[in-house]
Amino acid sequence: MIQxxxxxxxxxxxxxxxxxxxxxxxxxxxxxxxxxxxTCTTHPFTIxxxxxxxxxxxxxxxxxxxxxxxxxxxxxxxxxILLNSNIQSGYDxxxxxxxxxxxxxxxxxxxxxxxxxxxxxxxxxxxxxxxLL
Numbered sequence: 001m002i003q004x005x006x007x008x009x010x011x012x013x014x015x016x017x018x019x020x021x022x023x024x025x026x027x028x029x030x031x032x033x034x035x036x037x038x039t040c041t042t043h044p045f046t047i048x049x050x051x052x053x054x055x056x057x058x059x060x061x062x063x064x065x066x067x068x069x070x071x072x073x074x075x076x077x078x079x080x081i082l083l084n085s086n087i088q089s090g091y092d093x094x095x096x097x098x099x100x101x102x103x104x105x106x107x108x109x110x111x112x113x114x115x116x117x118x119x120x121x122x123x124x125x126x127x128x129x130x131x132l133l
Contacts (some may be wrong), residue, residue: 004115005043015071020072023059046082049113050074064113073127076110076119083107098127 008016033047051059054071058066080093083105087097097104104125111118 098125
């Protein structure tokens with residue numbers, strides 16, 4: 001895993017640059033992820049990438065010289081699945097969701113674009129009306 005990571009993120013980043021320059025943000029990959037997740041669950045979910053907006057714009061415009069290579073953002077798909085029953089929407093995946101559920105249970109998955117790795121995170125969002133936000 002370390003060798004694979006260094007192949008892309010070490011001193012020589014030519015391979016990383018080649019892959020990133022091949023990215024397209026046309027929604028096809030997002031739709032593929034949606035289809036995969038819908039086969040596994042009926043719970044509300046959201047999918048997004050965490051590449052910094054400026055870099056997404058540069059990649060779309062094929063303006064590769066302007067990409068901030070040291071600040072690309074998170075090169076992973078971020079998938080959140082709401083584990084609560086009887087909730088039809090993730091709302092804003094923040095305060096509105098917590099208000100609706102009182103205690104929102106979320107399963108979050110990060111799947112890296114570049115190296116074959118993923119991370120999971122289970123957490124709660126709790127809203128207490130008595131607390132001032």
